[in-house]
Amino acid sequence: MSEENVVIYDRRVQTIVERAPVARIIFPGWQKDKECWMFLAAHDDDIVCGAGLTLLAGLKEGVEVHAVITANGCMGYCSEDKSRTIAAVRKEEAKESFKILGVKEENIHFLDFDDCSFYLNAGRRFADENTTSPVIAGATGLQNSYTWVLRKICPTRIFLPTPTDIHPDHQLTTKEMMISIFHAQGGIWPELGPAMEEIPMLYEYSTYSDFATLPTMRIRTNQELFEKKLDAIRAYKSQEQIELLVNGLIESGAQEYLREVNFDIMTPHKHDKLFN
Incomplete structure (x- = not known):
């Protein structure tokens, strides 16, 4: 990329690659001042590692950016x-990392579920005196917290882990978010807030594992933003293996890939042509 460009966006549509220096040209359905990006992660360092440049690009565009961290990191x-x-x-390292990136502290949402225990917290159930997981509006579970945070933020776009990731927490994060989007745009569980008016557009990012199918978008940045991403990763000093990750990212360069995901609700007539 040329020196005058801070960010370059590429989007692959079948065999055609669209390219532009501004997000509004590449991201479909751009909503101008209403644009709000929610970055969802199982763990505090997942976002900066897998989508830090994308987040920085959003901030550069003036987009309202939120980070939602599901786990409390207790197994790290x-x-x-x-x-x-x-x-x-x-948690303190995460605050510092997102500060380096430029995310407002009030836009960092810690859901505080026990690390490596997402399968035990799938779904939603009413809390009682024995409940130890996070409680919102008298209930607990990933779907409870995700539905609540979706209605609170009302994002136009969500960036979430690829469900093919080898880490079970990453898999459950995306799986539970998908059904929570369905809940959040309907009238169920009104105590969690007013329903979202629109279903957000969805994008997978990769942390440990590759995508199920080929990525459809690439974000490239200048060296300044890349160094900011690396500095934000290094904020996680307690993670002793973090420098190995940084070295791998340096080798790959200032680029990230995304895979667009359709939130597709089944309607039987869509298959009519197969049998006519």
């Missing part, structure tokens, strides 16, 4: 003596 310790303190440490 590298020495046994830190097993009881790591969650608090990682």
Whole structure:
């Protein structure tokens, strides 16, 4: 990319690649001042690692950006003596990381589910005296928190982990978010807030594993934004393996890939032509 361009967006439509220096040309259904991007992650460092340049590009466009972090990071310790303190440490590291990126602190949403326990927290159930997971409006579960945060933010676009990721928490994050979008745009569970008026557009980003099918978008940035992403990753000092990740990203360069996802509700007549 040329020196005068800060960000270049590429979008693949079948065999044609569209290219532009501004997001509004490439992202379908651009809503001008209403644009609001929600970056969803299982863990605090997933967003900056898999979609940090995309987030920075959104901020550069003047988009309202939110980060939603599902886990409390309690399993992210590298020495046994830190097993009881790591969650608090990682939360402070996350705040610093997102500060480096330029995300407002009030736009960072910590849902605080136990790390590596997402399968135990799938769905929604009413809380009682034995409930230890996060409670919102008298209920708990990933779908409860996701529906609540969707109605609170009302994003126009959501960036979420690819469901092919090897980490089970990443898989459940996307799986539970998809059904929560369905809940959030309807009238169910009114105690979680007013229904979203529109279904947001969806984009998968990759952290550990590749996409199920080929990516449809690429975001490239200048070196300044790339260095900001790397600095934001290095904020997670408690993660002793983080420099290995940084080295791998340096080798790949200042680019990220996304895969557009259709939120497709089944209607039987869509298959009529197969049998006519």
